[in-house]
Amino acid sequence: MTGSRTALAGARARKTRVGALVAGLLLAGGCSQAAGEVTPKASPSTVVAMRLDAPERLLDTWPESTSRISHDQAQQVMAHFKTLLDGEPTSAVGSAYAPLDERHTILVGGVSGVVPDPVRTVDGVFAGLPRLTDVKPVPPGQLGGETRCGRARSDGVDVVVCVWVDRHTIGMVSFLGLPPKEDTTDLFLRVRAQLEHPAA
Template identity: 35%
Template sequence: MLVVTAATVLSAGCTALPLLGGDRNFAAREVASEPRIRLVTPQTLGGLPQSPSRPLWNASRETLAALRLEVGETTSAIAAPYGGRTETEDAIVVSAAAGTIDEPSALLWAIVAAIDDATDIRPVRPGPLGGDAKCVVGHSSQGKQAVCAWADNDSVGIVRFLSDSLRDRRDEFVEIRAQLEQPAG
């Protein structure tokens, strides 16, 4: 059931994601001369291998397309699902874009506000690269999910945890972000 409904959970979980800014554009007007962040997709994430699930890949790419609209001159981007190979295996779906962002805190709140049935919004340590981060746990009409996101002046990303059980994923999020986001150079 987890794999079958994952794409629906992802899209239903963020109804307004392509319209994050509405009339606002969070992309910086001036582009930094050198990228400071490089995004990478490791072979495994949270102990899970990359997923072969086409619906999960499509969902991660759709989310990335929305994030790219909010980043000035994208310098690095990733979209990948992990796990979800069986009906009971958890899945982690990541999407992130690096570039320049004028108002990272406002963008983060727009992301959180776009999540349907967002309950239990919690701040989380953003990790060694800073910025602002939040995690949301709750239910969508198709299942259970925890969504964590970060935004700073150089990048924005969303990490979705799809599972049969809801649990606090804040510590896992910090570890996952550290694996995905590296200093450029």
């Protein structure tokens, strides 16, 4: 029993370090605007039609994680995404979800508002995550926008990071420690569908 608890504690610590890596790379400024470039302003008539809300349970079964550190990491991603909007956010989410044994974790961070250039924004986000490999577009589903996922293995933990950007929202879903057999693209689309809703 003691050995099992020690192994579980070690796995949690590794996921915490990996989550900090994802948040830290973004906060280092990797997805900020390029020097000397001017961000195009959205039309004043643009209506922000979507908002983000964090559910009590993700994917209907995952409760919020009990790890304060994991929540803080998701909040850091959310805070950085606010700086990529043209103006103030209309909603924001930053939370972490995990099964009761905390063997796996999903971090979600996102904002809604005016996004002047979705393609450039998603390019910048992944430029700030150079340790990810196999970054490629994935089907966006009914919500549309620019959607990509990349993967990495850090500190013995498998990591998949998926990002969506459209004219109204920016969001990131990070899967930490999920079994390789899991279809993370499908999970990403399901998570996004839970978070993003019409504002009205």
